[in-house]
Amino acid sequence: MLKQKYDVIVIGSGPAGLAAAIEAKKTGAEDVLIIERAKELGGILQQCIHNGFGVEILKQDLPGPAYAQRFIDEAEQLGVEVLLDAMVLDISPARHIYAISKWSGFAELDARAIVLSMGCRERTRAQIRIPGTRPAGVYTAGTAQRFVNIEGFMPGKRFVILGSGDIGMIMARRLTFEGAKVERVLEIMPFLTGLIRNYVQCLLDFNIPLQLRHTVSRIIGNSRVEAVEAVQVDDKWQPIPGTEEIIPCDTLLLSVGLIPENELSRKAGVALDPVTGGPYVDEGMQTSVPGIFAAGNVVHVYDLVDWVTEAGFRAGRSAAKFALAERKRAARQVKLQPGDNIRYIVPHVMDKESLAEADQRLQMRVIQPIEDKVWVEVLDGDNLVTRKSQRYVRPGEMVTVDIPQKAYDAVQKADTLTVRVVRR
Amino acid sequence: MAEELTKLICITCPVGCTLEVTHEGKTLIKVEGNQCKKGVDYAEGELTDPRRMVxxxxxxxxxxxxxxxxxxxxxxxxxxxxxxxxxxxxxxxxxxxxxxxxxxxxxxxxxxxxxxxxxxxxxx
Incomplete structure (x- = not known):
């Protein structure tokens, strides 16, 4: 039976949502509800049957569904309420939620605090504008992943995969396991966009060729894909004439990026960062709307689920504290500004007092890879606040740096902290 | 047998260290570039008995x-x-x-x- 008012309502039950609900309960929120669109909890983890989940925070190497199950069980034990098969239609800035489901009908709910954890969506053919005909056989990698791993059917026999993101590489291996031939993985960038370990264990292990600086310039076929035309690109991603190659195949998978899913955030009046596509957040994952928090791929796209869970914990803790009126809106915030070779930083702002409680972790992505020792530096103007040495930086791998508690005094003086990556 | 240098990428964790593995056939001599001990185990495994989670x-x-x-x-x-x-x-x-x-x-x-x-x- 649904209540009318909850301390914390979490939207989406992937790793971020599950963690947020668990931590909200543990922090003292009594009534915590998860609203989930699918018929079961766990989000996209249920179709990510490969292993590699939990190495950082559980010290165990688990498949996605097993990782999800840990948190599903914990949420259940803690008494988190769940509304499955339900769609949130609208959220007001005053934290009024409108949802609809086959089971509970139309529901209006009030939340003292909300955690947005809707995850992200795959970029589609339309968004990268591949010319050619429009035959059947063009799928996003995640759709194909669901077909193969959950629904139990193969979308094709002979594949070309565009994009070297993790899902694309993992699907290359998965399809090979199921007897398909993966002709090629094409990547428009001059570097791999997923994790290098996936290049080794998904492509190299099975002799699946990867071509960097290549893209699909045309899809060929009428009712079904018959071939794609691949082409090399120059430094400005323009096709180089004369490098075209026809690759016969019956299916093209797209693994060309993920976009945070923020329609609901927008309706709630949450301000979005055009670089990440997700909400601006502070160190407690609070968005621009007081009492509305966000965590996981809805904020920025992660490469490791472990860090999504961690962000969920953080948001859940903050949301519970807000609901229990312990969390005040920060009066003195410092802005975190991307400097040299940094595309974005999460959080965007930080309460200066937060350093009195704990070190504060910044997560970011670089623009260009540097395969050399670098410093990741946090600066107030020309003054170094803290720095960390790294052996390399790559756009496909999130960079983190902690601002230590001992930097408390230095941060009090700052209005803006800039983070940059420089060669050592 | 002569000493050889093989470059491997450790897949044990998401860090993905590039390992420079010095070996004589299947005998491991030294590993460089690893950030933890798992890198040595991985290199040894790749030389003698490569294994994968499936x-x-x-x-x-x-x-x-x-x-x-x-x-x-x-x-x-x-x-x-x-x-x-x-x-x-x-x-x-x-x-x-x-x-x-x-x-x-x-x-x-x-x-x-x-x-x-x-x-x-x-x-x-």
């Missing part, structure tokens, strides 16, 4: 979905991957399935069990 699906009767995902409880020898997949195609479970349930014991005599990765309730 994840796939098996058929289920009477479940909410027609398949349940499965994984090897420990890495198995790389050359056996496709034999294992062929074995898994013969397996058919009856729902409900519990996470961690043994789907195939001592697969291909490797001593490694195949486990279900999720709960799969019975359904229509």
């Amino acid at each position: 994840t796939s699906t098996v058929k289920v009767r009477g479940g909410v979905f027609p398949l349940v995902p499965v994984y090897t409880a420990a890495p198995i020898p790389k050359p056996l991957i496709f034999d294992l997949l062929a074995e898994l195609r013969k397996v058919e479970l009856q729902a409900p399935v519990k996470v961690g349930q043994v789907v195939l014991k001592n697969a291909l005599g490797t001593g490694v069990d195949i486990l279900a990765s999720r709960n799969l309730p019975a359904g229509d």
